[in-house]
Amino acid sequence: MSAKAARLWQPGNPQRRVFLPDFWLALVETPTVGRHRIPKNCAKFEIDPRMSRHDVREYLTKIYSLPVRDVRIEMKMGDIEWQTKKDTRYKTAMWKEDDKKFAYVFMSKSVEFDFPDLFRNADELMGQVDKYKEQLADVEQNARYVNRDRSNVGKFFGL
Template sequence: MSTRWYPIYQRGNPQLRIFLPNFWMKLVQPSPKQLPNIVHFQCSMEMTKYDIRNYLEKIYSIPIINVRTKIALGKFRKDVGRGYVVKDDDIKYAFVTLPKDTKFKFPDIFEKAKDTDDDHLKSLEEAKKSFRNYIDRNKDRSDVPSWFSI
């Protein structure tokens, strides 16, 4: 991986340095539907196709057929406060092709949230029903304050 910048050697022992990877990859859900054996990543700009292949094969033991990369240009926009033209950072995308028999399905991380929404709706309906019962019990007693109930 020729794009890494390693810290300069320092004299003395022990060498109190930790080598952490300078690369990162983020799994992204593609906007157009893709074949089930193609995975879409957002990665650091310094990574080459060979770096991406080695990263996935060596660290995650994923068999890879092909890697294609694309650099998306950052948007130009006007700064709200000063009126300057500002350019967002460019983004590098990697399209990784897996073997034909391998199928990748993007994980549905909001599946659990759908179940909890049903529970919230049920509890809301119960609260509305109890409030209606409270109103119906005290509708004939307009002279009594609301905090004083039967």
């Protein structure tokens, strides 16, 4: 049914079909200069760690109808926070970030893609915090006076 319940494939059975895929996938910006830049017809995605390159290809061609030519996968290990960084012999890990999976998707040569400038006309950063405080003031006021003891009232009167 979904990607969560995989059935074993038996010879003679039809191919596995996913009707409600729950994979996620996000487009990531890449640098335009330097050795990490990528060709114009290529896009970098951060993908669900369960996805294989075949999954990425199927996902993008079937759902997004992109002209995918090739998919390359990169696995990036999360940073480890050591208790004692310099001690090479007896250091112990305190925390490790999750590993990330990236896909470099090559499309047909005719496709050209530039990551748009999302923050071209961004609002002023100044006074941002005050703005949020103002926005949250009402919510906090409500939360202070809300009556959560509604065991007998029922669903009709809202949350």
